[in-house]
Amino acid sequence: MSKGRFGKYGGQYVPEIVMPVLKELEAAYEQYQADPDFLAELRRYYVEYAGRPTLLYYAENLTKYYGGARIYLKREDLLHTGAHKINNALGQVLLAKRMGKKRIIAETGAGQHGVATATVAALFGMECKVFMGAVDIERQKLNVFKMKLLGTEVVPVTTGTATLKDATSEAIRYWAAHIEDTHYIIGSAVGPHPYPTMVRDFRSIIGREIREQIKAEAGGRLDYLVACVGGGSNAIGTFHEFAKDSDVKKIGVEAAGRGPGIGDNAQTLSNPASRPGVLHGAYSYLAQDDDGQVIEVYSISAGLDYPGVGPEHAMFHDQGIVEYVGINDREAQDAFQLLSREEGIIPAVESSHALAYLGKLMPKTQKDEVVVVTLSGRGDKDVQQVARALGEEI
């Protein structure tokens, strides 16, 4: 079996054309992840450009509301561009620069990863193309305009279902034809090796900061970590650091959408019907039909509706290191409103899935316990959609 496995998951299921460039990327990443200059430069951009470390905020009102464990929020929503996506985009663009690549490409669903990539491309003066499903372009006009403003070309993808999975396939196809001068910044901890490892490493700063900050905030006590899971990158960034801490319960929250039917949710790990398969270069759990065709999944959150999930999550699922659960659209909308009202923080609808799980978790907790929820992004982008779901036109 090939390198880059998490248990039996992961691997490099890609056309031969892409293999040389994956090997080049693997070698470059191995070199730079241990290179003090590279790490110092990344650190500098994290601090001076993105705004790290992010706050670990004690949500006192929310804690009182539930009347259980102390609730802390890891404020990735305060980062530049409004979400955790910038951590990975900065790491990969610095790597691409050192590899001598001239052009950056990315796929995007809701447009958050597209905007993060367009942002770092603008910062480093690199040409940038973002592949986006035609259906998503129509739904996410604000982010499409932001990307254009940042100097990025948004390429509409009309094949298949014209959504995120098709945009990802199209980005891989473009990459295969332009491997010499192009780096592909994949948006989540998915794809062929070395991406799941590399993306996880660039995001693990979330977990490392939590460990440091919780020492000062709560005397080091930590009982629960909660994060939302689409492809699973903010979650892997949160959980990886604590993989061996068996006294810290880790919960990954997937989108249960509008119900358990096929195509009605985006649950790949918490859905008993889903089973492992290969999509976009990695063996992991996958939403697929009886014939092995990939299903178009659904969630109110465009950032969670990916039919696959990162291979490290698949391993964590099998080994019971992380528990994966589902939260539906309505529960997420309620949590969206609750945090806005109680704490004056409007969360991303993705992060609202993690917050909504508190409704189920808190009654089981004690007052002296500590919960940290990763607030992966801010909710400005979702206000219009939630308003519509609540029957208000704005």
Next chain:
Amino acid sequence: MSRLQKKFDELKTLNKTGLVIYLTAGLPDFEGTIRAFKLAEQAGADIIELGIPFSDPMADGPIIQAASYQAIKNGMTLPKVLGLVKEIRKFSQLPIMGMGYINNMLNYGFEKLAVDAKAAGMDGFIIPDVPHEESEEMRRVCSGQGLHLVEFVTPGTTDERIKETCTTADGFIYCVSVNGVTGVREIDYTPINNVIAHVKKQTDTPCAVGFGIGSPAAAVKAAAKADAVIVGSAVVKLIMEDRFEEAGELISAIRQALDKR
């Protein structure tokens, strides 16, 4: 000796370049695929690459993507592809290579698939998202059933990888003419010809060039160093547009051009 090996031996004896035609199973439908198969055989195809439609065909360009999408919508599944092969074996002994993506096959169960494919009359598999590194288990299973598992080289395949691939190469080596995906376009065949020359020093396994070949002239250029050429999108496009006769004419024209070399 397998049908595929016999075919390549025969081509060699006759000093002919082989012609591999790709057809998407289920395009336009079950019966239509059989009609297309007969047409390709009559027009001079030596080997048929039978596409197993997948929802996310990463190595394919717009034409084969659209063909796969349509075939799935029309209800084509992997078990039905095997049924199609069984039906074809009633009238044809052309080698048939199943070209598909690994997810459908893993979903079916790869060992079970190898047994069932052999029983149906298939000769092997071409799996574009299984590079050499991931192929060990599948090679073992295929060879246990007397099926071929085709491996790939591209203009960017390093000497070291060519060497590894040549040690395990089986049936034929799929020589991808260009960095990119399937679909007709103007291609400079020099880089892949250099790779083929390198391959030929290390193995007797036949080399078939594919990607981008859509005309008799292109086929002749692509055949310079190769034992066979593979034509896909150009034929699939005509079948998708219900222009069966023209598809047959295109295959005949390519056959004649190759035979005149």
